[in-house]
Amino acid sequence: MKFKQLLEGFNAAQSVMHERFSFGGQPVRSMARRIQSPQYVQSLAEAATFVADVFDGRQPLWMLKEAMSTSDFPLLFGxxxxxxxxxxxxxxxxxxxxxxxxxxxxxxxxxxxxRCTRGAALLHGPMSPGESYKGDAVDESYYEYSVGKYGRRRDILWEALVNDDLGALRDAPDDLAWQAVNTEAYEFTRLWAANTTLYAINHAVAGVNYSNLGNAAFDADALAAAIGEMGEYPAEDGESPIMNDPLYIVVGTRTMQMRVEQVLNSLIVAYTGSSDRDNLPVANLIPAQLRNTMQVRLNPWIRLFDTDYQTAWYIFSDPAAGYAVEFSFLQGHELPELFMKNSNQVQMGGGAVSPMEGDFDTDAVGYKLRHCCGGSHTNAVGGWRFTWRSTGTV
Incomplete structure (x- = not known):
């Protein structure tokens, strides 16, 4: 993606409060009035065009270094x-x-x-004339977590810039964005994958144990059984039904993804391992309404936490109905933030030193990415009702 292409569909004035860059330790957000001005937007477009020309080889790298010695361009470049x-x-x-x-x-x-329980599922009644209203008992439960700070530093050697090696500058945005995405996926997946608290056979409700953990290999029968068992989960009173229709099937490998897709997209299923239905095609047990709404999601990070990742499969309900995992970002810092280190050296004879001259000790030009996130599974408030896991080993 070229810088000019990026700017075509990008409203700099409206998005700058969320997509910040800090230069020399001073966040751009503190300069919001200046950034929102038409003059800054025009200067940013011109700077992006110039940088794109340098990256594409239409302008020499020494012109970029010279521009970095000016007062405004380092901020525009960053x-x-x-x-x-x-x-x-x-x-x-x-x-x-x-x-x-x-x-x-x-x-x-x-x-x-x-999370407060909803109390009784139904109103008391019909009531007799003069009868007192019955009280409603409400219980309270909670789960706790905090967000953490994650980051990475990228130093570009001054020698690479002198040699006109623009690969380091070109790759920096891609590499840092890739690291931020991976960190989110890793931290999210570790909260629930093969978690023995969230997935268990003894979730107690009103004295009765319910299970959201199985071991059946994935096929139409196993999926139907899991969906049926999820449909039996009650509310806190042990009697009232809940709306936890499955929406997503999550797997850790491409092989499992294709297997799930085959079942969801098949109108009939041919059984080859059951003595009473050998090679006899029968209608898919999963109702069309569910099959048409359920979706497969591949999460390759499962392999880091689930030893049965090659066969395991998970079911999740629509988070709008109920969620098993919450993932959070630091308010005001929801997006990854990029910083550039100011040069800490002074040239004899005075004069401004460009940040492209690098660090005093190593001559490296330093970038830093910061991202803040964290979360928790919601088993403590009954979130197990909205997910299911099978090891797929039987």
């Missing part, structure tokens, strides 16, 4: 790199967000998410 990094980050669509509750936290302190 803003351009930051916007490209954020655009790359947005272009990578993480499917795990489909089956997660996404939220924000005010700060790094532990946050408690409370």
């Amino acid at each position: 803003d351009t790199i930051d916007r490209l990094m954020v655009a790359k980050w947005k272009a990578i669509e993480p499917t795990w967000r489909d089956y997660a509750k996404i939220s924000t936290c005010r700060d790094f302190r532990p946050v408690k998410r409370f």
Whole structure:
């Protein structure tokens, strides 16, 4: 993606409050009035065009170094790199967000998410004339988590810039965006994959144990059984039904993804391992209404946490109905943030030193990416009702 192409569909004035770049330790957000001006937007477009020409070889690298010694261009250059990094980050669509509750936290302190039970499922009645209203007992539960700070530093050697090696500058936005996306997926997946608290056979409700853990290999029968068992989960009173229709089937390998797709897209299923239905095609047990709405999601990070990742499969309900996992970002810092280190050296004889001259000790030009996120599974408030896991080993 070229810088000029990026700017064509990008409203710099409206998005700058969310997509910030800090230069010399001063966040651009503190300069919002200047950035929102038409003059800054025009200067940013001109800077992006110039940088694109340098990257494409139409302008020599020494002109970029010379421009970096001016007062305004370093900020414009940094803003351009930051916007490209954020655009790359947005272009990578993480499917795990489909089956997660996404939220924000005010700060790094532990946050408690409370949930109050709804009490009785029905109103008391019909009531006799003069009869008193019955009270409703409501219980409270919560889970707790905090967001953490993650980051990475990228140093570009001064020698590489002298040698006109623009590969380091070109790759920086891609690499940093890729690292931010991977960090989110890793931290989210570790919250629930093969988690022995969230997935268990003894979730107690009103004295009765319910299970959201199985071991059946994936096929139409196993999926139907899992969906049926999820449909039996009651509310806190042990009697009232809940709306937890499955929407997403999550797997860790391409092989499992194709297997699930075959079952969901098949009108009939041919059985070859059952003595009473050998090679006899029968109608798919999964109702068409469910099959047409259920979707497969591949999460390759499962392999890092689930030893049965090659056969395991998970079911998640629509987070709008109920969620098993919440993932949060630091409020005001929801997007990854890119920083550039100011040069800490002074040239004898005075004069401004370009940030492209690098660090005093190593002559390296330093970039830093910061991203803040974290989360928790919601088993403590009954979130197990909205997910299912099978090891797929039987």
